[in-house]
Amino acid sequence: MITNSEVLQADFQPAEILHRHDQINYLSEVLEPITDNQRVDGAFIHGPTGVGKTHTTQFLLERLEASSPEIETTLIDCWANYQYGATLKRVLEGYDIFRRRGEPKDDLIAKLKAEVDHPYVVVLDEVDQLEDDRLLKPLHEMPHITLLLIANEREDLYSRLDSRVHSRLAGYPAVEFKKYTQDELVSILRKRTEAATRGEVISEPHLEVIADRVGGDARFAIAILKNALEHADRRGGERVRKEDIESVLGDAREELLRATISKLTADQRVLYQILVEGGEQSIGEIYEQYEQRVRDPVVKRTVTGYLQKMEHYDIVELHGQKRGRTYEVTTTQLMDFEDVLE
Structure with a gap:
């Protein structure tokens, strides 16, 4: 019955993007100055899972490269590359910049600034997964780099950003993808x-x-x-x-x-395990156990952000409002924890 299974895979990139013409046209207008080697800061792309944010952005990158061969682009999955060094490595690789093993991060930033001399569009997909948002500031400030940031909720991300980073990104035009x-x-x-x-x-x-x-x-x-x-x-x-x-x-x-679940970061896996083992819990109960299980715990606000991210992907359910809010996993009836994370 199936003659081409590839097109039924979640990561298949279609040649035509359906029902996203308004978003494509708007983003094309935002990015148009790049084709004349003009500065474009970037844009923020947001919406729930499964609404075409990544595929549409990839389609735009391919169209940009085809129309202007001097433009370089890269799309980085921040869920897989959530640490500062991993994200920076992917940014360098996207521009074919050589780096030595163990080269200090500040030196790599300086090298990136010195060597990027024509338009470079950097897409940070699942940007709210970044463990450290400090990389966003130097990338934003580089004259030839344009940042496209993809996340589920704009306000969720902006509320967790360092104030110095927030002030620079707040002016990015926002493009919403609805269900x-x-x-x-x-x-x-x-x-x-x-x-x-x-x-x-x-x-x-x-x-x-x-x-x-x-x-x-x-x-x-x-x-x-x-x-x-x-x-x-x-x-x-x-x-x-x-x-x-x-x-x-x-x-x-x-x-x-x-x-x-297989994509969860190390800290998110700990949170998932806590909820699998203990059932519905408050953020205080979760964070107390989290601190005991990890060597270098992040702050409670970051953990709350992780749980909200997991809720967007239907891994975690949220109950109640604000201080009375509790969390529990949605998947215990479907699969065993150890089986998923093998």
């Missing part, structure tokens, strides 16, 4: 199905069933589609039935959760 509508999701699923299969394998009403289950999250919708196609294929069917969709909802959700 997809059901009709938009159906057209996205239809396009993926056409690219992944041959013939009429799933009806429009069944695509609507998938779109209705995911709350505007395209990642989840595509995961359900993939699993439903595979399920129908295993039973020898030529078309997806509603039962195929209903039977794989848990599998698709678990697939996404496993992928997300």
